[in-house]
Amino acid sequence: MKSDSAPQLLSKLNWSSAIIRRYHDRQNIFLEGDKKAWIYRVEAGTVCLYKMLANGRQQIFGFPIRNEIIGLEAGDEYQLSALSMGITRLRCLPVTLLDREARTDADFALHLYEAISSELEATRELLITLGQHGSTERMAVFLLNLAGRNRGGKTQLLNLPMTRFDIADFLGMTIETVSRALARLGEMKLIVVRGRSKIQVKDIDGLQQLAGLPEQHIEAVGTPDRTS
Amino acid sequence: MKSDSAPQLLSKLNWSSAIIRRYHDRQNIFLEGDKKAWIYRVEAGTVCLYKMLANGRQQIFGFPIRNEIIGLEAGDEYQLSALSMGITRLRCLPVTLLDREARTDADFALHLYEAISSELEATRELLITLGQHGSTERMAVFLLNLAGRNRGGKTQLLNLPMTRFDIADFLGMTIETVSRALARLGEMKLIVVRGRSKIQVKDIDGLQQLAGLPEQHIEAVGTPDRTS
DNA sequence: CGTATAGTTGACCTAATTCAAAAGACGTGG
């Protein structure tokens, strides 16, 4: 559901020369409207991409993790804010470098085009999830997305570095509903909630089924086992 | 809210040589998954961009009108379906032409990048609208969006070539709720509903205010931590 | 430990969906 656009870019860009920056929990990486100076690749940890809203809430657009790129968008300002969720390590590349490459190398510029395109596609998926599914299903989608990108076994222990508040803002609901949705998934024996930041996935197929029944819009991001 | 990215592209592309294609009401222009052969610029009428969903409904992502570009995305398949709303005229450009240009001209490729970027931004706005606003507000946003892109006077007569069903699928609600939302806006003296496809905007400022005031994104000054 | 913060659970309320039916728009043929 989030930017899986890294692979192509990695090849072209000289990331090895990039600086590594370390964040602890809930540090701002950049804010919407900041002048864009760097693009980042997540090396470890999780990032939260969001926009602040007038009502004090925020709309979260994703939680990029290891190997995903953030800050990649046209314009000279960031269009989203980024926050570290837990201890996080980022590799930073000056945009100037990216810009120079893009201006001279059409092929590279096209990679940018593709990367943003897939980001757009991901955002559309999110929009569909929010618009069309109930709270329990949305939670299932969220967990599957995490599980998929974490690339684990069948019985995964998911790490949730984000708070219930963040999850609520991501899925467009309240923390209470998040809590109840998790409880319901628990009752259904699909997951076990372990403390505030660990969730054991017991029945990934069940989740999958809940999340979208028909294959349609839940592409198994990374998960090798797709039963249907 | 939709792709207003045309201007830059227009300058580079040789649209004058492009074929014109005519559609009447509710004809498919292309379908999600179709091999991408053309990109289009709307000359007249309205297009509906959507994805079919498993439950028989559809998520609509926008209603591009005159001068807006459709079919512009990376990949060799369309990621959305497009349907004409009312009599519609499109100028068609073979993607091969666009591709050739993009592969050789880095500057042009960057324009594509920017175009998609603004599309992404628009989709994010839509997501926020759907996620955070009530039905009446959403309707206000929709009407303002139409009014804004139609560029008219203060007391506009809006043409709605799409059905209530389409509006419902765009705003993530039911036709009944669409109807009630319009009725409510009527009671508030903000609009007058004239038949099934015309709406007279009486108080655009009132709509704007309802919609959440144009500036709904507060930049986070300081810590975005909600609680502390 | 004890306090603060995060999360859960319960009771109630509201907005939107659902189901049902009436009213209005539109096209057709007389």
Next chain:
DNA sequence: CCACGTCTTTTGAATTAGGTCAACTATACG
């Protein structure tokens, strides 16, 4: 131009999912 039938839209009543408010519990941290 009117009468008719179909389809779209509106309106109403009942239902429900999720939000809100409030109390309670669990967890992290000093």
